[in-house]
Amino acid sequence: MSPNKFVLKGSGVEVDYTIGITPGFPSLVYRDGVFEKVFASTQIQSNDTGLGELVSVPLILSVDTGGQRFGFFLPLVDIATRDQTVQFRTVGIYETFSGPDSIPRRPSTWRCIEMKGIAQNVIMEV
Template identity: 25%
Template sequence: MQTATTSSSSIPTAGVLTPNQYVLGGKGVRVEFSATSITGESLLHYQDATHEVNARGEEIRQQETELGTLVTVTLEPDADAGALLLSVIIPRAQLQDTRGEVQIVTNAVLTRSRFPRLPADAQLQTYRFLSLRGVATFVVS
């Protein structure tokens, strides 16, 4: 792999790179995900009409699946009312160099978990699906 040297680090300029920065949006929703940052931690910012959540490091759960990387954060941790989780599917993508960007079309799921008030037959999770579009880039940190 060829590299161009800057004063502080070596930056890949040729070869295939995996994007590490995703900026996505949909109807009233914005999601920014950095697979790594200057501290080495993953970062996720989520915003909609009623939530603005910043998560980092261990607050972000990542799982490799056949769909891509499933990135999950807790938006509302309330155990009494039920938790609200955001899970974003980060699809596999590639870039030819650090100046490139790739268009991303994906989905996210808001999962509401509830606890039954009385012993009863009940569905304990409901889902809301979000269509997201945006770009993925490679950011040198």
């Protein structure tokens, strides 16, 4: 069975991501020190790749001056039972980009961090 709850930690960052939550409820919580941002499922972009599922969210978004996105790869793992957890390692990726009104205009830059994760399958209650 595929996991639906992931907790990732690395470099002072903690991400709690749950797949399949009722739309409108928090599905991803990003914490970096005292900075915390909560995302509903509609705000999360997810793409299947050959490396696993790439999940990304906008941390700082300004149409005029640019912003920052954060993403991470979820590996393909199977869990035998509901009570089982699987540990994994992955990377978190930051993209910093400028907007049309940024002066000077700069190309996007990326920074990666190593992350450790725990995957499990949880029962969702409505």
